[in-house]
Amino acid sequence: MIITRQKPMEEILEMLSPYRGVALVGCGGCVAFYRTGGAKQTREMAEKLREAGVSVVALGMANRQCYLCEESEVAGLSDAERIRKVARELEGFAQLEKAEAVLSLACGVGVQNLANILDIPVLPAQNTLFMGRRRVEGDFDLEQCLGCGDCILAFTGGICPIARCAKSLMNGPCGGVFNGMCEVSKSRVSEHPVPCAWIEIYRKLKKQGRVQELRKIRPPKDFTRAAHMRKVAWGVQK
Amino acid sequence: MKEVYSNFMRSLLSGKFTISGEVDPPRDANRAAVEEQVRHLKEHVVAANVTDNPIGDVIMNTLAPCVIMQELGLEAIYQATCRDRNRIALQSDIIGAAALGIKNVLALTGDHPKMGNHPQAKPVFDLDSVLLTRVLRRLREGENMAGEKLEHPPRIHIGVGLSPGVEPLEPEIIKLEKKVEAGAEFAQTQCIYDEKVLERLSEETAHLDIPILPGIAPLRSVGMAKFMLANVPGISIPEELMKKLENSSNLTETAIDIAAELIAAVKDYGFPGVHLMPVGMDAHVGEMIARSGVR
Numbered sequence: 001m002i003i004t005r006q007k008p009m010e011e012i013l014e015m016l017s018p019y020r021g022v023a024l025v026g027c028g029g030c031v032a033f034y035r036t037g038g039a040k041q042t043r044e045m046a047e048k049l050r051e052a053g054v055s056v057v058a059l060g061m062a063n064r065q066c067y068l069c070e071e072s073e074v075a076g077l078s079d080a081e082r083i084r085k086v087a088r089e090l091e092g093f094a095q096l097e098k099a100e101a102v103l104s105l106a107c108g109v110g111v112q113n114l115a116n117i118l119d120i121p122v123l124p125a126q127n128t129l130f131m132g133r134r135r136v137e138g139d140f141d142l143e144q145c146l147g148c149g150d151c152i153l154a155f156t157g158g159i160c161p162i163a164r165c166a167k168s169l170m171n172g173p174c175g176g177v178f179n180g181m182c183e184v185s186k187s188r189v190s191e192h193p194v195p196c197a198w199i200e201i202y203r204k205l206k207k208q209g210r211v212q213e214l215r216k217i218r219p220p221k222d223f224t225r226a227a228h229m230r231k232v233a234w235g236v237q238k
Numbered sequence: 239m240k241e242v243y244s245n246f247m248r249s250l251l252s253g254k255f256t257i258s259g260e261v262d263p264p265r266d267a268n269r270a271a272v273e274e275q276v277r278h279l280k281e282h283v284v285a286a287n288v289t290d291n292p293i294g295d296v297i298m299n300t301l302a303p304c305v306i307m308q309e310l311g312l313e314a315i316y317q318a319t320c321r322d323r324n325r326i327a328l329q330s331d332i333i334g335a336a337a338l339g340i341k342n343v344l345a346l347t348g349d350h351p352k353m354g355n356h357p358q359a360k361p362v363f364d365l366d367s368v369l370l371t372r373v374l375r376r377l378r379e380g381e382n383m384a385g386e387k388l389e390h391p392p393r394i395h396i397g398v399g400l401s402p403g404v405e406p407l408e409p410e411i412i413k414l415e416k417k418v419e420a421g422a423e424f425a426q427t428q429c430i431y432d433e434k435v436l437e438r439l440s441e442e443t444a445h446l447d448i449p450i451l452p453g454i455a456p457l458r459s460v461g462m463a464k465f466m467l468a469n470v471p472g473i474s475i476p477e478e479l480m481k482k483l484e485n486s487s488n489l490t491e492t493a494i495d496i497a498a499e500l501i502a503a504v505k506d507y508g509f510p511g512v513h514l515m516p517v518g519m520d521a522h523v524g525e526m527i528a529r530s531g532v533r
């Protein structure tokens with residue numbers, strides 16, 4: 001899932017300060033599952049904003065902000081009508097016309113999709129961190145995929161070194177493994193302890209009797225397939 | 239017959255016990271600091287490594303001290319890490335270094351920038367040490383990564399690093415096997431203070447056709463020993479060494495003795511040479527080697 005963290009209230013208030021009426025739109029996907037942007041958190045956010053003096057005119061929930069609708073489906077509609085079309089009402093939809101901006105509680109993908117179909121500004125309530133999962137035990141989030149465009153999980157025991165090795169190494173552990181932990185666990189900037197992904201990969205492959213997978217030299221990542229900021233033309237990617 | 243470009247490789251192939259040293263570039267543009275280290279090392283080692291911004295602290299780059307050293311008559315082993323350079327910069331740097339007379343390159347992954355004094359920096363790691371090794375061999379064979387032919391390929395020998403004390407050791411040994419397959423011609427290890435580590439290293443690498451130079455560095459104090467144990471991966475320091483340091487009335491002498499014993503042990507275990515990291519005790523390197531009796 002997409003892991004997010006709510007922005008600090010001061011930052012949200014600063015973002016909203018130019019607008020007189022604000023509508024909130026939560027999301028029923030990852031942010032609901034991890035309790036940062038579901039219906040409950042959307043209501044809580046409205047409460048906190050009102051306490052701080054923000055005029056929250058309406059609240060709504062999109063089923064998934066990462067897929068709302070085709071642009072053609074909302075052609076000719078006003079912003080308020082568009083919000084009514086893609087979100088279910090929690091409160092105040094009759095007043096949507098008064099909204100000068102929308103605060104989205106979805107991840108960065110959802111914010112952009114909503115912004116794409118609205119003329120008024122859509123602002124992010126979350127910092128979007130990565131694709132991964134929340135580990136409830138130990139209360140930390142685990143990044144699991146970088147969307148590299150060329151998945152190598154088949155020979156790494158289902159553990160991604162691109163996302164989970166601090167150096168995204170392709171050919172085994174570096175010299176920085178310290179009692180099974182990655183060297184960045186002991187860095188000057190404080191952090192959670194991070195297990196060395198390559199030691200985890202080694203242990204998993206060993207258990208599966210597949211250590212020979214580690215013996216093959218894996219080629220350098222091809223960043224024409226894997227660079228950030230890439231654009232994938234639908235139907236063109238092989 | 240294999241072509242030999244460097245004195246260091248010639249020494250290894252001759253079967254002579256080969257000693258490499260290490261030069262730490264200064265933080266600033268102080269050429270004299272490099273010259274000083276070279277003066278101390280020159281008579282005692284065949285070649286010396288120049289580190290590439292270890293732990294990611296900003297210091298003088300690798301190439302400048304390499305060139306200064308060679309002007310003064312000490313052969314350089316240029317350490318190249320994948321931390322700050324992508325495949326374009328790495329190839330370009332090595333080609334330039336070769337044009338300036340560098341003949342040995344050590345291919346390393348490099349520490350994560352989070353470890354150093356610029357933790358905000360973007361980590362690169364476009365290649366890893368295995369892949370860099372392979373790229374260096376390809377360059378030497380007259381082709382860059384794009385497959386373009388080089389009429390004047392860099393004539394370099396390729397070395398790699400090894401962490402012999404890590405647990406589990408098997409993935410580290412597998413990685414060394416891959417480095418050998420990729421073209422590594424020599425290996426130098428992280429610091430070793432424990433003869434048991436030397437013994438295990440010699441057993442676990444017996445099947446590999448590559449000269450391995452165990453890394454030895456003097457232990458200057460109990461504080462340094464404790465710091466290494468707590469912060470450097472794969473370090474073990476036997477109780478008796480700790481005692482020697484604790485009971486020492488002259489730490490410099492003790493440090494020289496400990497280093498000398500370890501150097502002797504390296505030879506006893508049949509390694510073809512040793513990689514000596516003076517860590518500030520450059521003036522005493524000659525004494526460490528003399529007391530070890532390896533020459």
Ligand code: SF4
Pocket residue numbers: 144145146147148149150151152153160161162163
């Ligand atoms: S290898 Fe690439 S696609 Fe597969 S999990 Fe890792 S980052 Fe994602």
Ligand code: SF4
Pocket residue numbers: 164165166167168169172173174175176177178181182183184195196197198199350
């Ligand atoms: S210690 Fe492990 S996870 Fe950390 S950078 Fe090295 S190989 Fe990657």
